[in-house]
Amino acid sequence: MPVPSSDFKKALKRLPDADKEKLLLRAVRRDAELYETLVFELLPEVTVEQVYEETTDRIHELFNVAVTGRLLNRSLNKALGKAVKESARSRRITKDKRLEIDLNLYALRLIFDNYTGQFDSPYNGFYVSTARLTTRTAQLILNNLHEDLWLEYKPELDDFLTQLHGRSKSRNLRFELPRELVLPG
Numbered sequence: 001m002p003v004p005s006s007d008f009k010k011a012l013k014r015l016p017d018a019d020k021e022k023l024l025l026r027a028v029r030r031d032a033e034l035y036e037t038l039v040f041e042l043l044p045e046v047t048v049e050q051v052y053e054e055t056t057d058r059i060h061e062l063f064n065v066a067v068t069g070r071l072l073n074r075s076l077n078k079a080l081g082k083a084v085k086e087s088a089r090s091r092r093i094t095k096d097k098r099l100e101i102d103l104n105l106y107a108l109r110l111i112f113d114n115y116t117g118q119f120d121s122p123y124n125g126f127y128v129s130t131a132r133l134t135t136r137t138a139q140l141i142l143n144n145l146h147e148d149l150w151l152e153y154k155p156e157l158d159d160f161l162t163q164l165h166g167r168s169k170s171r172n173l174r175f176e177l178p179r180e181l182v183l184p185g
Contacts, residue, residue: 083107097144
């Protein structure tokens, strides 16, 4: 992303308010994420909880559409990838790292409640993607949240990790899947 120069900033300050408004409206029409970020920052009625609800609805819909695919394992893998992107997008909009973690856990709950049968498929893409998301979410918790919040997420993540380790595919992973969420200290 380009860094605005001092000449650009000075020229922007000299613009009349009407021209600034036109410029801003043109920018948000071209970039949906910029629009959602500005809506979140400018409108007091848009909260993190509302962004969470909207994003969980989109993630739920992604997995509902995946179930109708012909190749279920591949469709679920694509849905998982899109769900991760939705989580990251919500974090960029709100600047809330905990929101990304909660949305990742929502996607993992959907998977472990409804689609663990696909872990036994001869195709391991969905299993590997789920294992990576679980590991990444554990790392996000350890790196971005206060120690007191770790305990809130530990039982659920440990359950996910136990279920993943219970599959024969866990031995064939190219990365280390932790047995449980190990808290430092």
